Amino acid sequence: MSLLPPTGSLIPVDAPFSQAQESWLAGFIAGIAAAGKRASGGAPTTTIDVLFGTQTGNAEFLADELVSGAKARGLGGRATALDAVTPDQLAGMSHVLVVTSTYGEGEMPDNAGLFWDAIQASTVPRLEGLQYAVLGLGDTSYDEFCQAGKLLDTRFEQLGATRIHDRVDCDVDYEDPAALWTAAVLDRLAAEAGVQPGATTAVAATGATTAAGGAGASRASRPGAQWNKRNPYPSTLVENRLLSSPRSAKEIRHYEFDLGDSGIEYSAGDALAVVPVNDEVFVGELLEQVGANGSETLDGRPVTEVLRTDREIRTPSKDLIADLVQRAPSSELAAVVSHGDKHELDRWLWGRDVLDLLRDAGPAAPGLDELLPNLRPLQARQYSISSSPLAHPDRIHLTIASVRYGDPHRMYAGVASTFLADRVAPDGTVDVYLQPNASFGVPADPSAPMIMVGPGTGIAPFRGFLHERAVSGATGRNWLFFGDQHRDTDFVYEDELTELQEQGVLDRLDLAFSRDQAEKVYVQTRMLEQAPELYSWLEDGGHLYVCGDASRMAKDVEQALLAVIGSQRGKGEDDAQAYLADMRRGKRYVRDVY
Numbered sequence: 001m002s003l004l005p006p007t008g009s010l011i012p013v014d015a016p017f018s019q020a021q022e023s024w025l026a027g028f029i030a031g032i033a034a035a036g037k038r039a040s041g042g043a044p045t046t047t048i049d050v051l052f053g054t055q056t057g058n059a060e061f062l063a064d065e066l067v068s069g070a071k072a073r074g075l076g077g078r079a080t081a082l083d084a085v086t087p088d089q090l091a092g093m094s095h096v097l098v099v100t101s102t103y104g105e106g107e108m109p110d111n112a113g114l115f116w117d118a119i120q121a122s123t124v125p126r127l128e129g130l131q132y133a134v135l136g137l138g139d140t141s142y143d144e145f146c147q148a149g150k151l152l153d154t155r156f157e158q159l160g161a162t163r164i165h166d167r168v169d170c171d172v173d174y175e176d177p178a179a180l181w182t183a184a185v186l187d188r189l190a191a192e193a194g195v196q197p198g199a200t201t202a203v204a205a206t207g208a209t210t211a212a213g214g215a216g217a218s219r220a221s222r223p224g225a226q227w228n229k230r231n232p233y234p235s236t237l238v239e240n241r242l243l244s245s246p247r248s249a250k251e252i253r254h255y256e257f258d259l260g261d262s263g264i265e266y267s268a269g270d271a272l273a274v275v276p277v278n279d280e281v282f283v284g285e286l287l288e289q290v291g292a293n294g295s296e297t298l299d300g301r302p303v304t305e306v307l308r309t310d311r312e313i314r315t316p317s318k319d320l321i322a323d324l325v326q327r328a329p330s331s332e333l334a335a336v337v338s339h340g341d342k343h344e345l346d347r348w349l350w351g352r353d354v355l356d357l358l359r360d361a362g363p364a365a366p367g368l369d370e371l372l373p374n375l376r377p378l379q380a381r382q383y384s385i386s387s388s389p390l391a392h393p394d395r396i397h398l399t400i401a402s403v404r405y406g407d408p409h410r411m412y413a414g415v416a417s418t419f420l421a422d423r424v425a426p427d428g429t430v431d432v433y434l435q436p437n438a439s440f441g442v443p444a445d446p447s448a449p450m451i452m453v454g455p456g457t458g459i460a461p462f463r464g465f466l467h468e469r470a471v472s473g474a475t476g477r478n479w480l481f482f483g484d485q486h487r488d489t490d491f492v493y494e495d496e497l498t499e500l501q502e503q504g505v506l507d508r509l510d511l512a513f514s515r516d517q518a519e520k521v522y523v524q525t526r527m528l529e530q531a532p533e534l535y536s537w538l539e540d541g542g543h544l545y546v547c548g549d550a551s552r553m554a555k556d557v558e559q560a561l562l563a564v565i566g567s568q569r570g571k572g573e574d575d576a577q578a579y580l581a582d583m584r585r586g587k588r589y590v591r592d593v594y
Contacts, residue, residue, distance in 0.1 A: 046193040047076035049093045051085060053100035053112030053148060056271065056382065057437040059137055062099045062178055069182055073190040081439075082115035083585055091125035095189060096161075098152055101137040104550060106144025108151075110591050111439060114581050116148075119155055127161035133185050134167040137174050141318065141376065143342060145169065164188060172379055175229070224264030224434065229380065232275050232431035233262045235396075237424050243399070248489035251402040252457060253421055254386075256395045257432060264396075266434055268388045268464040269441035269592070272396050273380040275431035276416035277423065278314075282355070283307045289358050292368040303368065311375040314353045314415050320374040324357055328364040333357060351405065353412065381416035382435050384547060384592055386460035388468035396432075399460040399492070440545070440592045441465075446474035449542035451534070453481045453557050455512065455523050456490075458548025461592060463493060465545075470505045478505060479537065481523040483512030523553070524560035535568035543588045550593035561589075 048070045052063035063079040070077035082100070090096070103109045108116045118124065134156070136149025146169035153167045165188065168181040227233035239256035257272070266272075283304055287294050296303040307313055325334045336348045354375070358365045366374075387397035402421045403414025424430055442465050443450060450469070452462040459482055469478060480497070484490035490513065500506040510526040527534060538544065546557050558580075566576035583589035 046095055046189060047078070048095045048097060048189060049085075050077060050079040050097045050099065051082050051115075052079060052098075053082045053109040053115075054439065055101050055103045055109040057435060057439065058174070059099045059101045059109070060438060061436070062135065062137075062174075062182075066097055066099065066182055066186070069186045070189070073186055074195040075186070075189060075193060082112040084111075085115060087118050087121070087124045090119070091127060091130070093130055095164075096130055096132040096156075097185060098132065098134045098149070098156075099137070100134070100148045100152060102139075102142070102144065102146055102148040105142060106147035108148045111584070112148065114584055116151070116155075119159070124159065127156060127159040130156070130161040131164045132156050132161050133163065133165040133181075135178060135181050136167060136169045137178075138169060138171065140171050141315070145171075173377065224259075224262050227262060227264060227433045229273070229433060232273075232380075232433045233259075233264065234429040235259065235262070235432045236427055237420070237430050238395070238427065240420065240424070240426075243492040245489035249485060250456075250490060251404065251421070252490075252492050253400055253402060254492075255398045255400060255420060256387075256392075257398070257430065259394050259396065264434055266385060266389055266396060267436065267441055268385070268390075268468040269461055270385050270437050271382045271435040272385055272398060273382045273433050273435050274398075274416050274420065275380045275433075276378065276419040278308045278311075278378065278415060279413065279418070279423065280304075280308060282313065282413075286313055286355055286358075287368070289355055290366065290368045290371055296368060298372065303372075306372075310378055311372070312378050312415075313375060315376075316349065316352070316354050316357050317374055317376045320354065320357065320371075323366065323370075323374050324361045324364075327366065328361040331360050331362070331364075333360050351412065378415075380433070384460040386463045388464045388471065390471035391467040397464075399457050399463070401457050437592070439587070440590055442468050442474070443476065443543045445476070445541070446472065447476045449477045449479070449537045449540055451479045451481075451537055451542050451544040452547075453523050453527070453545065454547040455481075455483045455553060456548055458546075458553070459493065461547050462545070463496070466500055466505055470500065470503065477507045477537070479508040479510070480506060481510045481512070481526055483514060483521070483523050483526075485513065485515045487511070487513040487516055522556065524556045527557070527560045527564060531564040531567055534564050538565070538583070538588075541588070543590070544583070546591040546593060548593060554591060554593040 048066070050063045050066045050070075052059045054060045060079070060081075067077035067079050082098075100112055101109050107113075134149050134153040136146035136153075138146035138149070149167060149169060153163070157163060165181070165185045168177055170177045224233075235257040237255060238258045239254065241254050242251065243254050244250050244252040284294070286307065287304070292303065294302075294304050298306050321333065321337070324331065325337050328334060333348070336345050339345075358371075383398045383400055385396055386399040387395065400417050400420065402417045404411065404418065406412045420430070440461065446469075450465065452465060454460070454462045459480075462480055466478060466480075468474075469476070482497075484492075491511075497506060497509060501509060510523075510530065512521045512523045512526050514520040514522055544561065546554055548554065562573070562576045562580060565579050566573060569575055569579065580589060
């Protein structure tokens, strides 16, 4: 009997184990048990190292749950960020479970990039003595779905490690497949250690122990944790005000959500997930396009309700694109897809929605019954919290740009941003839940300098950080780089920032309004201009944070940061990269980018 299952699988959210899977699992456990590997005493004989790579906190949460589950089965366990582990340390481990998300287009998350670089080196130790399994978190709307998990899974195998369970790649609704994978893996390891699968032992009341800068306690142990994706809290939207000028090319709004009796306790740096509702007018246009009248039902529910609350009807799914290409091979979409150029397809799709694609398909477009299976579930949108619980314990603030574009013939609107701006009545309710982010918060040392780079709505978490430091009495210096298009229309929170400067909380404020002069100026421009002072803050133990656009701004800021370090140290590019890597490991260079 082979002890190695297939190298990868995708388990649907509601799929039970197949008969073949159950048979294989039973045979595996029986084979291990027959080998006589049984614990000889009360202390755990197997310690499981759970290594996580996370961008928004989900992988870290699952890592904590894995450790708690291991302890409940009489096993030892500890969770560690991937970047905190060296190849030599990895080679000394016996059982490793990797939980990682994928960032952007197939990239490692921020706290896993250094680890990935290290284990690709030709000098990395072999891993013949290590048993492992990988759980990937991703989004099937991206081409490189769960690529980070796939790369790590393959590399471990190349280095001689033994896969003890097939990799599972989870879509955005990861909870059920992750729970199946967790139970199977932990029961299997418990059997190997001679512990009856499913047996429980005392677990520390504080939950999982997280090493190397982790959260410390399971997210589930937080007050208000009963409110989650499946059970969101109906919060009252008590404030909705325009921050940008009416003359601005942008519409940036400030929102405040009442936490009421929810018991939700948040931290500066966390995110809030907003459950949106689709625009009724757009739902009607979509139904008209597919020849439906709105009286149809799906599983006993009005189809209008299904489209408003359950389906993503703006962004076309991959399945819908593939279906439309097959149905209408002469369409413009089909012509673009036939070129096989992903970037060309992305450019063509930019600004187009499901209704556009249906119209492009013409008479070949699907009817309602054929369309519905190709619409993805409507997902909550996550926004960086722009308040501090020390200053606003009963409310959560968000800073959001309303997405609107188009022309008088056809206007387009962001699903969640315009839901909040236009369709929630004063003191109306919005379903929300907390998305903790243990990796993104003010320095634990209140005397440490804090440097924040957040143009546009990227200022959101840093407003919370500054309020946190003001109320807590932290003595560390604070420096904010902020910018947008025009100072007179886009300088959001100007009065607050001025007051924080007058109070001595905000020590430096460098502004970059790109279109107020002939030559465009960005936050990275200001960083380069202040290179000696910026490097001095870093040398004094400063923590540098970046929030905002991932596709361009965050990359440009990182290049500017490397240039600052390189120019001030004068030791070349490799030295600057090593300096920044040390900052990453020390949690002194952290990003919240999207």
